[in-house]
Amino acid sequence: MSFACPEKIRQLWPALMLLVLPFTTTAAEPIRIQQLQRCGDLLETRKQTFCLQVQGLQMGAWQATLNGERLDVAQPAGDQDGILLEIDAEGKQSGPLLLEQAGRQSNPVWLTLGTSHVVAATADEVDKNMDGLTSYVDLVSLIIEEDYDGAKEAQRLAEKYDARVVGMIPPLNTYQLRLKADNLDQRDATVLRLGGEVSVDAVVIEESGAEEAIETDADKGPPADNEEWASNRFLDAVNFYQRRLQQHDHKLQTHPIRIGIIERDVDFDSPDFADYVGDCRKDGQRTCLYARDADRPDGHGSTVSGILAAAWNKGGNSGFLRGLDKVGPGFDVIVARDSDAGITANVAASVNLVEDGARVINWSWGIHRVGAIDVNGDPIDSLVRSGIAMSGYEELLEEFFLWLRQEHPDVVVVNSAGNGSSFSGRDEYRLPSSFVTDQLFVVGGHERSGENVPVEDPQYAIKRKASNIDMRVDITAAACVHGSTAEAGKEGEVHCGTSYATPLVAGLLAAMLSINPELEPDQLRMLLRRSAMTIGEEYDFEPTEGDDLTAPILPSERANELNNPDVGRSARLDMYKALDLTVQSLDRVR
Template structure:
């Protein structure tokens, strides 16, 4: 993104944090449950830090200082013990010598799973890294999951070590020394009457989020104009506090399933501690995340599209641009542990129970054998059929629980970068699930046409790597600038549906701040009704089976059968979506 100077620069506060390279900067690099994960009353957390000295330390949870008796610290490790009944989930940070660390989200909910160490993984016959002795059991919903899991653990000489209680899912450590022993035990466990499915993990001990190598030309600097990004921020800043008819807003909590964010980056170095700002600019966006050591990481870029500072180089955050007019958005970056898809779901469950209304899933996997639209095999983020079947059952349980217990929550998921079909349930997860609570986002980039207006379908073209088909709800700009350590330095371009997804997450959060009564199906309707178009018209029957998104229907254009948008794919229009949300307040209530 180019540097954006006019209009909203006065809303943004310069950082007083000093050099991004300060060697003594206090940072929280990890926070996790430790000890017995099944204990529910007294919880123990282990915190890994950088820059922690030997002097007096303050630990703050939700802005309140915790008693010194609740924690100990030695070297760069802090061990914290809390009684659940005395606290609630909230942001936690450290302070030493008047210097705050980055805030991380501490959840008191009970969904936690263990990740394998490098010694506990191996390569399977497909060449994929897989866990040797850690598996998860999805217990039938009418059974007591913990009791059944403990009985099965005793029967098989295993140990229950983790849990996602709302999904009746429990993690076991098996007495297996190799894959032959593991697979034999998985087969036997799967045949138990009370077991619905067995989930195995195929993730490295430290598998980095990644996108395929970029084979397409570098996009131009005007990608977000295709979604009217600046128009949307301008509209929100003018319309919400308008003197004639101001719009009351509601705070929204957003969850991002990512590993960490670099708080030394110019985009994020004013989010430390409780991030105090000039009173005139409150409420304001907040970011809670573990600290990364590289400003161009996947989690930092995804989060930056929502929350990065403006006019400091690097990224530009949509929600950050709403500061002052908006209600104050909380952005929680959380991944539970490095235990792959199972940890993603555990983190999602905890976040939802902590009040998150919108979840950003900039991740997805393909089954081995999946092919792209050219017929070539996909070779990125693939899993075996055995792993995919377990993941599919786990995701099914998650969405059933979501519909039953949290029907107002919406998950925004990337369509994927395999040039394949996002809705092929045999080969793609989780975007292939069909539920009102899952919005799927494809990616586009600016075309070379300079003679067309922004609302012309030819203004953009599909990103060649983006997954497609009618399961994709909407397309958004796939490219963004990475964050940088130094201010006023332009970051590299990152592209993929991972970065289109938070564009939609941000606007959904904006819609909910205007009208919190909107249901997931209504949010999709507003996005589709407000959408611009891309692609060519095929009268609903594309000759090459390449619907970029679900085609726009007459019902999404006021039943105008001759509307030129009918049959085209849907492209995000952030400004018009906000306008429809304002108009929906009277209609929905």
């Protein structure tokens, strides 16, 4: 949803910190922050304004803290429908925001003081294009050539075309304009002229609804059980991490790692996440989760986040990083998507997360170009975008990865291969998985085969029918998982898709980096591939066919053994062996 703060509220309370509270709840209702977005003037970097939606606050005194520091806020009287928060960013850092009243604390939400934010269109500001896709009528983003001062040039172009600059992603020299357009024909005419400007590298057109899912689930699969994650040695990896670090004679020192997840929200009323409410960082060794609160426990964000952070034996899920709490360094899992402005918002949120210290970014989303076909030659009809939109997204993502390589070469992005039974690596078909860069890991999905064979046997797991494939896929992981539930001890519905294979790899990479933070992206990929088990048949490096799941394992990934039986097969995640190799890597750098 788009959340704009009323100008009259700003005029009534011009204090540095200003809040307007909802007073419509009962005493027993918990405090839940459901929305936190930048609003007002998104171009202002010093005094930043945030709009929140909160349930559970009542009449009376309350407190707000950022990074554990109490904020000096005004507390007006009266009934309103939201919270307006103004923060002077000078001398402050991004961190968890908490609200507290009468001993009750809210869910912690990550408040970023980063400068990258874009505006989402409302239902009245979108229309259907020729492909039948929802498209923004008057909001576009300009990628300014690097030789230009992006802010000045965007303002110049806005004045020239009777538009306004309303959002920005400064590290990518990208600025969002609100055009003087009432329909898509008028927008396209202006976009054509803007694209002809010497200073404009590309124009990004957004094609998404305000509440569209980031990635839809694939078809439901067989009941998920321990054998699904057993195919990746999930429990063996948790046991290894705990046992190796608990040894009295060990010399391992772990390091805190921050993980960013591009999702909307998590249900803090679910037993999987209930104990994250309040000040999580009181315990320095535990995993902490920061997110907006969701209305139901089985949403996409809760399921993806739960694979990393769900409490064990509580309800529906068990998080990998949460299983490392007893000996871990204290992982931060940040679920953030500042606005619902589609792919542009995903990139803006990712930039802020990276600048806030995230070392691993989880992208459980992706899009196909209109006309993309699956492995059987049939057209893909979900999560598709027009050619003109895909061209803009491709340029934006290219700028993002160039920026990562130049400014943050140690950051990795883990992306789902997609659920279109198509080809993940063809740039004319799918983004962002088709990008070839050491900093992007692409994950396909598999499921338990039902064969009574040892876990290391290639037939222990088989490809998910819906999972995208080909040489660009680095590795496959279990695609089916139980969702979180509202009741403790109850087993949730099964969710399947590459969305849920992706956080298994993202969590493992975070654990690997906590052991050896000096590992670079290409070294992480090498360890993943060297440790991988196999899946599927051997294809001897033939051109990609329907059953080629990942890039084939190379002799160099098997100690240069040309006759190793793994060579030529696809790679299946082995979480235990990857951690073992990571510990061994410490000896090589000492």
